[in-house]
Amino acid sequence: MTATVTETTGPVPVARAYRFELVKLLAQWRIRLLLLACWLAPALFVAVVSQQSSLPVDTLFGRWMNVTGWAGPLVMLGFAGTYALPLLTSVVAGDVFASEDRLGTWRHLLVAVRSYRRIFVAKALASLTVILALVVGLAVSSAAGGVLAVGDRPLVGLDGHLLAPADAAGQVLLAWTCVLAPTLALAAIGLLGSVALGRSPMGLLLPAVIALTMQLAQMLPLPVAVRLALPSYAFIAWNGLFTSPAQLGPLLIGIGVSLVWAVTATTLAYRLFLRRDFTSSTYDGSGRRAITAGALPLLGLAGLTVAILAAATPALGSGIDQDKVQRSVATAFAHLYRLQTGQLHRPDVTEAQLGVTAECTKGGGLNAAEGPGNDWRCVVYWRLPGIEATGSAIYQLDVTADGRFVADGDGPKEVNGYFQVRTPTGDEPNPLWQFDGNVELLPTHPKG
Structure with missing residues (x-):
């Protein structure tokens, strides 16, 4: 009796590679802990703080946390944009490629998938899926904690007008949706750092470091064009949703700039990935290539965005008069x-x-x-x-x-x-x- 063995010589479909990468990510204990924390900790935090006599009044909407349950998710949103989301994108996107360098598993992965392009797409989509799950957890958990602890009550907007509970819920949901754009920009920067710097710890820290730098820049009295040209401004511009009429101009610009950064950084990471050396088991990234093919194009994008916004918006100086x-x-x-x-x-x-x-x-x-x-x-x-x-x-x-x-x-x-x-x-x-x-x-x- 003769047995016939048929081997598949073509590359693995993207869907299978994506499922494989997603399972690999979810199998990591730190990813599981992050998911658990994002789906539970915000509810506990908001519920506890809302019952205190001393509220975080220095935080936007903090003074209303014991009045309405819809203030809590906005306080959490301010915290997430400054600290949580940059760290989450660093842990997930900043390590998705570098982990293969540390474990020395690139050869096995290339033999299994047989396509550089599909490996990149699968890893990018898997990391994006996990990041979205983390963001949704933060939003849902903080909203549930606030509503259960305080109640579904009206919210006072940033111009003093009162939002009915249904309107407040819609605006909170829209605000969390808007910060997905700068989160994608940080995730793309994480992919770029993970590809360009290999097992170097700097690749893992890159999104957090860049986000911190941009947050510090937002605290300085910069010209309006420079402020709007930074993806981090979209983490702030959701404030405009809570005025009547809504201040949509800065928010839409911030979202657009963030999406441009996300596409640009992802494209740079993709090109670097296709050109990298997979034959060396001790590859630590290429610092020179990271600068010429990664950092310089992003700096050029920032300069071009500033020039475009300065010409398109007549705002001069700080914009506060x-x-x-x-x-x-x-x-x-x-x-x-x-x-x-x-x-x-x-x-x-x-x-x-x-x-x-x-x-x-x-x-x-x-x-x-x-x-x-x-x-x-x-x-x-x-x-x-x-x-x-x-x-x-x-x-x-x-x-x-x-x-x-x-x-x-x-x-x-x-x-x-x-x-x-x-x-x-x-x-x-x-x-x-x-x-x-x-x-x-x-x-x-x-x-x-």
């Missing part, structure tokens, strides 16, 4: 005044009846009223129907370089001082005492 600050403060005060009126069971008034205006100075009027700083001072004026006198209130503002500001009430205490207001869901601080706001960095025009 007196008119923008005054409009933002007046709008937020008008919305929050109506909220306070309802909580105190006073007759309702419309924003048109209030006619709120604000006069803001910086540095006691000695400095030009533009740019970030904690020396902004605003006097807010409004009128009530049937009352001749004009009401006024003073706020001290701390405006950061990314346009976010914290307004701290400085009298009169009956208006914007600290006192508790009894509401159907419990006692809450006076909404006019302290509030967060957002100044859009791109040119805006007052409503006509």
Whole structure:
């Protein structure tokens, strides 16, 4: 009897290679721990912090964590964009190719798959799948923890307007979706570092180091064009979703820039992978090639993006000026005044009846009223129907370089001082005492 053995000489299909790489990733204990942590830890953190008397008020939406369950996932989103997501992309994408160098398994993998291109696609897709699972875990877990601990209640936006629970849930989901773009950019940089630097630890750390550098740059008073040209700005620009109307310009630019970085870095990683040497078992990457074929093209992309944005957007300097600050403060005060009126069971008034205006100075009027700083001072004026006198209130503002500001009430205490207001869901601080706001960095025009 004669037996016939048929061997498949063609490359393994991408789907099979993808499943194989995904199983390899999920078999690693550190990936399993990360998945477990991302799906459980945010819920516990948000639930515990929401029940505390001392809240993270220095974090965006932190002051509302014990008022609505939809503040928790936004606080977690701010933390994730700064710390968690860069570290997660480093551990997953930054190690997906380098692990083969450390284990010396490239020859076995090439014999099994028989296609450089399909190996790259399979590894990139597998790492992307795991990263998406981690991001979804952070979002779902933090939202579940907040809603279960505090409740499905309205959320106060960054201009003081009140979002119904359904609207708040939609905006939270959209905000988490928007940060996928900069996460993809960091993941692509991780792939590039993993391919270019081999088993070198620097390849693993590259996304985290670049993300930290960009976050530090966002804290500096950079020109608007430079700030928008960095993929990290999309980790901040979701703030604009929580104003009315939404400040979509910076957000859309940030998403577009992030996607361009993701495509460029992935393309560079792919080209380097096709050209690398798989015959040496001690390959440690090529530092020279990493610079010429990796770092320099990305620096060139950053410079080109800055030039395009500088020409396309007429914004100059920091993008923060007196008119923008005054409009933002007046709008937020008008919305929050109506909220306070309802909580105190006073007759309702419309924003048109209030006619709120604000006069803001910086540095006691000695400095030009533009740019970030904690020396902004605003006097807010409004009128009530049937009352001749004009009401006024003073706020001290701390405006950061990314346009976010914290307004701290400085009298009169009956208006914007600290006192508790009894509401159907419990006692809450006076909404006019302290509030967060957002100044859009791109040119805006007052409503006509």
